[in-house]
Amino acid sequence: MGGDDDRAPRRRHPALGAGRVRELSLYSLVRSLADNKQLLGMRYAEWCIAAPSLEADIAAAAMGLDDIGHSRVLYGSLRELGTPDGVDEGTYANVPYLDKPWTDWAQFVAANAVLDSAFTLMIEALANGNVEVLRSRLKKMLQEERYHYLHGRSWMREAKAASAFERVWRESLEWIGPENADVDQLHREGQLAYGVRELRRLLEERVGSSAPATDIDWAKWDRVRRRMEPGGIDQATLEMLQGLAEKRYMPTGG
Structure with a gap:
């Protein structure tokens, strides 16, 4: 990490600056996708020597590298998507x-x-939209993501994760967002191949189960950060993203 395209070094606390705007552009959606892919890759990699089996260790490392690489491509695409909202x-x-x-x-x-x-699914919606820079850069990601999907489905049958699944389903739906907001507007403009309802339906098909009943108060939704809860990444994660964790353990002598 730390290259030109990964946007890792950010100096401010991650919970600050979450202002609201009336209409969000494709830039904001792609940046959120890049942030999430980078952090998901880090979380996967943290389990590369802690998973229940050697095979799962290797899968965690491989998927972590995939997602960090995907985030770099997404960050690199932002230059051609206008300016922040x-x-x-x-x-x-x-x-x-x-x-x-x-x-x-x-x-x-x-x-x-x-x-x-x-x-x-959001990558798929972007790759099949009408924005050429995304159509040309994101297709390869979908091939690599298929392995992630197969790995997740296989472990679903073994892991006892009811409470974790309930939470992650809710946050996935919150991240996709409400109907008639930015995702649906981008879909109407052809920049996304899917709208909110189709993304929800496809997610249920992909996971192989229905989303649990949720009562989301969209009035509390942070449209820029695509989440309901305040707060942000912890300090250790922030330092890792900024490269500070590695520097702390470097020799100080000449």
């Missing part, structure tokens, strides 16, 4: 589920099966 570039527009490291394998499985699938 007045949002503080020091914030991270990620779902709360990725704010802190996971402490249980069930959390990994829930994210892999549901949250990763939600992000993949």
